[in-house]
Amino acid sequence: MKRPTPASQKTGCGPLIPPLSDTLRPLRQQVFERVRAAGLIARVQVAKDLGVSPASVTTITSELIEAGLIEEVAATREGETGRGRPAVALGVRAAAHHVVGLKVSDRDISAVVVDFGGTILARHHEERRPVALSPAEVVSVIETLVDRVAAKAGMTRGDLSAVGVGLPGYIDTASGQVLWSSILAERAVPLAALATARLGLPVQIDNDANLCAMAELWFGAGRGLSDFAVVTIEHGLGLGMVLNHRIYRGARGIGMELGHTKVQLDGALCRCGQRGCLEAYVADYALAREATTALNWTHRDGQSMIVLLESLYDHAKAGNQSARSIFRRAGRYLAVGLANVVNLFDPALIILAGARLRFDYLYAAETLAEMQALVLDTGRPLPAIETHAWGEMLWAQGAAALALSAVSEGLLTQPREIAATA
Numbered sequence: 001m002k003r004p005t006p007a008s009q010k011t012g013c014g015p016l017i018p019p020l021s022d023t024l025r026p027l028r029q030q031v032f033e034r035v036r037a038a039g040l041i042a043r044v045q046v047a048k049d050l051g052v053s054p055a056s057v058t059t060i061t062s063e064l065i066e067a068g069l070i071e072e073v074a075a076t077r078e079g080e081t082g083r084g085r086p087a088v089a090l091g092v093r094a095a096a097h098h099v100v101g102l103k104v105s106d107r108d109i110s111a112v113v114v115d116f117g118g119t120i121l122a123r124h125h126e127e128r129r130p131v132a133l134s135p136a137e138v139v140s141v142i143e144t145l146v147d148r149v150a151a152k153a154g155m156t157r158g159d160l161s162a163v164g165v166g167l168p169g170y171i172d173t174a175s176g177q178v179l180w181s182s183i184l185a186e187r188a189v190p191l192a193a194l195a196t197a198r199l200g201l202p203v204q205i206d207n208d209a210n211l212c213a214m215a216e217l218w219f220g221a222g223r224g225l226s227d228f229a230v231v232t233i234e235h236g237l238g239l240g241m242v243l244n245h246r247i248y249r250g251a252r253g254i255g256m257e258l259g260h261t262k263v264q265l266d267g268a269l270c271r272c273g274q275r276g277c278l279e280a281y282v283a284d285y286a287l288a289r290e291a292t293t294a295l296n297w298t299h300r301d302g303q304s305m306i307v308l309l310e311s312l313y314d315h316a317k318a319g320n321q322s323a324r325s326i327f328r329r330a331g332r333y334l335a336v337g338l339a340n341v342v343n344l345f346d347p348a349l350i351i352l353a354g355a356r357l358r359f360d361y362l363y364a365a366e367t368l369a370e371m372q373a374l375v376l377d378t379g380r381p382l383p384a385i386e387t388h389a390w391g392e393m394l395w396a397q398g399a400a401a402l403a404l405s406a407v408s409e410g411l412l413t414q415p416r417e418i419a420a421t422a
């Protein structure tokens with residue numbers, strides 16, 4: 001005899017994905033993102049790519065055009081000689097919104113203004129003294145830079161829709177908190193809220209390595225890859241990890257701290273206060289520490305670390321064995337870190353990035369050979385490894401991408417009508 005199952009036992013199965021989450025985005029957001037990624041695309045192609053009916057794409061694109069987010073562009077069909085009616089393609093309306101992307105690091109600040117289509121309209125760069133500032137001072141630095149770079153684009157703050165800010169340290173992007181950063185004299189600072197209040201604009205913050213990965217994902221070598229890693233080597237060592245075309249931040253927002261994975265029990269002292277971190281063997285300050293000890297160089301007050309490292313590099317190039325061994329040792333530790341990334345995530349590509357990627361010794365054939373020996377022997381070659389020295393604007397572009405996605409998500413995930421834009 002069959003009895004109906006009581007409702008209390010119907011718990012369902014399969015992942016419980018909340019509506020309007022990363023993996024369940026509204027169709028209009030998917031349509032908009034498809035158009036943005038393609039540059040120019042026909043409606044029928046959008047429908048094909050998303051596996052939905054052309055009619056629903058037509059309805060949604062009409063809404064998006066009315067809201068001023070996308071526009072129709074006359075495009076010539078392939079092979080067409082210019083006769084007949086031109087085909088109509090869709091593109092993002094570049095003038096719909098403008099955002100600023102900005103990076104504050106220990107030694108410099110860089111900023112860009114980009115339009116809604118991702119084109120850079122202005123850039124600005126200045127040096128700063130490597131001192132930790134109060135939250136109010138950091139907000140002032142951000143405010144000044146936003147106004148300066150906006151002025152270069154012939155704009156005022158009122159013309160902007162959002163600001164993205166990258167900084168080193170442990171950043172919880174979702175809550176907008178800086179848990180720790182070398183540029184801040186305090187811990188647990190609600191920097192996004194403070195900057196939003198001062199600027200009168202929505203401000204998003206993120207870890208600088210994540211923004212480097214964001215720049216590669218939006219504008220660089222990672223656009224077509226679902227899984228890749230960006231390792232940044234500067235004053236610290238960072239990792240931005242893209243999994244399934246998205247930045248992976250961990251459940252509580254501060255995952256992927258490759259620089260603080262341990263490579264030596266009771267090893268060298270790290271900036272984080274613990275011992276044996278990868279960063280304590282590979283980052284700028286680690287090389288500088290070795291140089292001052294092994295080569296008996298005094299680290300004079302006022303002498304910048306960059307000058308010290310340049311000098312170390314020159315000595316290595318000229319054949320100084322102590323200088324060479326410092327780089328070789330750092331390269332071996334880097335190989336351990338990269339091999340761990342490969343063994344854990346199996347990325348398609350590892351990008352080594354940083355503003356000063358000129359210490360070739362770190363990326364020498366020896367480092368790759370060492371890495372090969374530490375990666376599981378599956379009979380397959382290592383993933384592709386590339387070095388990208390984009391310059392300081394890379395980070396700012398990643399911050400701009402963060403701001404752009406915040407703007408479009410804000411507009412497109414609203415439950416009712418798409419908010420009309422000015």
Ligand SMILES: [Zn+2]
Binds near residue numbers: 259270272274279
């Ligand atoms: Zn550490």
